[in-house]
Amino acid sequence: xxxxxxxxxxxxxxxxxxxxxxxxxxxxxxxxxxxxxxxxxxxxxxxxxxxxxxxxxxxxxxxxxxxxxxxxxxxxxxxxxxxxxxxxxxxxxxxxxxxxxxxxxxxxxxxxxxxxxxxxxxxxxxxxxxxxxxxxxxxxxxxxxxxxxxxxxxxxxxxxxxxxxxxxxxxxxxxxxxxxxxxxxxxxxxxxxxxxxxxxxxxxxxxxxxxxxxxxxxxxxxxxxxxxxxxxxxxxxxxxxxxxxxxxxxxxxxxxxxxxx
Numbered sequence: 432x433x434x435x436x437x438x439x440x441x442x443x444x445x446x447x448x449x450x451x452x453x454x455x456x457x458x459x460x461x462x463x464x465x466x467x468x469x470x471x472x473x474x475x476x477x478x479x480x481x482x483x484x485x486x487x488x489x490x491x492x493x494x495x496x497x498x499x500x501x502x503x504x505x506x507x508x509x510x511x512x513x514x515x516x517x518x519x520x521x522x523x524x525x526x527x528x529x530x531x532x533x534x535x536x537x538x539x540x541x542x543x544x545x546x547x548x549x550x551x552x553x554x555x556x557x558x559x560x561x562x563x564x565x566x567x568x569x570x571x572x573x574x575x576x577x578x579x580x581x582x583x584x585x586x587x588x589x590x591x592x593x594x595x596x597x598x599x600x601x602x603x604x605x606x607x608x609x610x611x612x613x614x615x616x617x618x619x620x621x622x623x624x625x626x627x628x629x630x631x632x633x634x635x636x637x638x639x640x641x642x643x644x645x646x647x648x649x650x651x652x653x654x655x656x657x658x659x660x661x662x663x664x665x666x667x668x669x670x671x672x673x674x675x676x677x678x679x680x681x682x683x684x685x686x687x688x689x690x691x692x
Contacts (some may be wrong), residue, residue: 438484441497464571465495469572472497474545474577479538481558481568502558503564509532509554510638521638522667525677530636531557532628534565539628542567543621546576550619551594552627554634574619596647597640600626601691604651629688636681638660641689659689 435465445462472483487496510519523531535557542549549556549567556569572594594603633641642657644650664670664678 437501437503439499439501441499442497443497444493444495445495455679468570468573469497471547471575472575474547474575475542477538477541478564479534479566480541481566502565502568503561504559504563507557507559507565507635509635519638521636521666521668523635523638524634525667525673525681528632528667529681530563531565531635532632535567535628535631538565538567539624543624548574548576548619549624549627550574551598552624552631553595553598554631555595557631567615580646594623594627596650597643598605598627598630599623599651599654601655604654625688629685632681632688633661633685637687641685642675655691659686661685 443461443465445465469483469486472481476482481502482500484499484500485498487498509521509523511522512518513520535552539549539552547570549570550572552567553571556565556567558568560566603619603623630641633639641659642650642653644653661682664673664675667673667678670678
């Protein structure tokens with residue numbers, strides 16, 4: 432691998448015991464998880480998905496090195512702490528959030544067409560190139576329907592704790608139906624990515640989460656039961672240049688992405 436271009440290298444330990452959710456199937460090793468992530472990334476070739484360039488895997492070493500496309504601007508910066516109000520505030524203007532959202536939709540559409548459910552769409556997993564192209568990254572908990580691995584299918588279909596709690600869809604937060612969930616083997620579909628996309632858009636526009644709580648249980652309750660409250664247009668930086676029609680369209684889109692049924 433001789434090249435003068437910059438790359439990012441993800442170093443993973445094949446021996447580390449994987450973290451299992453409440454419904455995860457035992458027997459899935461860290462090495463299995465890494466190989467699945469690699470297999471998924473090898474399937475991907477799209478301008479809005481981070482590209483896997485090479486895998487350096489020496490069986491004599493505990494480490495596996497994933498050589499990835501380098502995104503110069505890193506994670507999306509969507510909020511900043513404001514000492515005057517003692518809280519976080521949004522930093523993206525409406526047109527900036529709109530452009531980011533468009534890039535993510537294009538990448539996610541491609542993944543779903545490939546049979547891949549990302550399962551952890553959030554601002555922290557959206558990286559930006561030098562020319563402001565947004566790309567989806569981190570496939571550590573993703574699912575690909577084409578992978579021929581029954582244990583993996585069971586784990587991905589049943590494990591509802593993979594992903595980031597604040598971005599989990601309501602059907603994955605129904606703690607009171609835990610037993611029914613297990614008995615019915617409710618399948619995880621691409622719809623959980625659509626919900627997370629809605630939460631992400633809310634974050635980009637308003638600099639905060641649509642549902643929040645001090646505890647994980649409280650967060651799950653809020654996601655399941657609280658009504659969506661969309662802040663006024665004046666909450667968006669540079670709102671003066673945003674037309675009422677554009678903002679109403681954004682509100683309508685959020686309402687459709689974050690529908691609970």
